[in-house]
Amino acid sequence: MAIIEPQFQKVFEWIADSVKKPALFEKDAVLFWDDPYISEQLLAAHLTPEFDGASRTLATIERTVANLTRSTLLKPGDRVLDLGCGPGLYSSSFSQFGIHMTGIDLSKRSIEYAQRKAQEQELRIAYVHGNFFDMNYDGRFDSVLQIYGELCTFPDEERDRLLRMVHKALKKDGLFIFDVSTRELRKREGLKNRWQFSDGGFWHSGKYVVLEQGFDYPEYDTWVDQYTIIQEDGECRKYHMWFHDYSLQTISEVLARHGFKIARRWNGLTGEEYKDGGDWIALAAQKI
Secondary structure (H helix, E strand, C coil), X not given: CCCCCHHHHHXXXXXXXXXXXXXXXCCCCCCHHHCHHHHHHHHHHHCCCCCCCCCCCHHHHHHHHHHHHHCCCCCCCCEEEEECCCCCHHHHHHHCCCCEEEEEEXXXXXXXXXXXXXXXXXXXXXXXXXXXXXXXXXXXXXXXXXXXXXXXXXCHHHHXXXXXXXXXXXXXXXXXXXXXXXXXXXXXXXXXXXXXXXXXXXXXXXEEEEEEEEEEEHHHCEEEEXXXXXXXCCCEEEEEEEEECCCHHHHHHHHHHCCEEEEEEECCCCCCECCCCCCEEEEEEEEC
């Protein structure tokens, strides 16, 4: 019998494991935005105007800000909470309309960037480095934002907990403005199944192979992109990006259970008229 070196055995096990379907909403051992190198690449992705892999493109952000301000859903003097604000691309734009912004994000690097830019632009924005699941605001905000499908990334129990916290944070008749992806987007994009080699890239500064494998959980309207990273030195890591898709009916039912009614609906926060079968559903849900 051939003797298998321990390092090869480890890599083989990671490769074999990369094609196994993970448990629904399986947690990662380490969060990728806590990695100093990856967080730097993530910030660069946020700040690339034509790239929509982290934030939406700059043109889409500008159209979103225009829609929400021209419609007077967000008005000068409003107090608005931006959940998962990243480097402050939305918060800084809304602040220039006289809206009092508070932004929360887990990424220390993104929050530090946002704070620097706010100071440079002389914008009074309260940025908080932390987990918005730890927030404890009570009737403080006119609106709460959560943009680019972040609500889709949580299992039901975490989503429900967040909605209770958002409801508490809002003033009477306050708005929760957010968007979610639909199964139509998933059908169009399909599940990923590919291997890639990189000599310095998003996941690592040196040579590595990334094994990307998509899995679908149609009975839960959920899918995942699983990334297995194998570095030249043999170190291996795995990350999951989970997405729970919604229809107008399913998200309406979730909102109703948590004390919200739909005030506005679109196929995107840029203001496209709502039609069934779109890739995205964007909503302004009013606290009741």
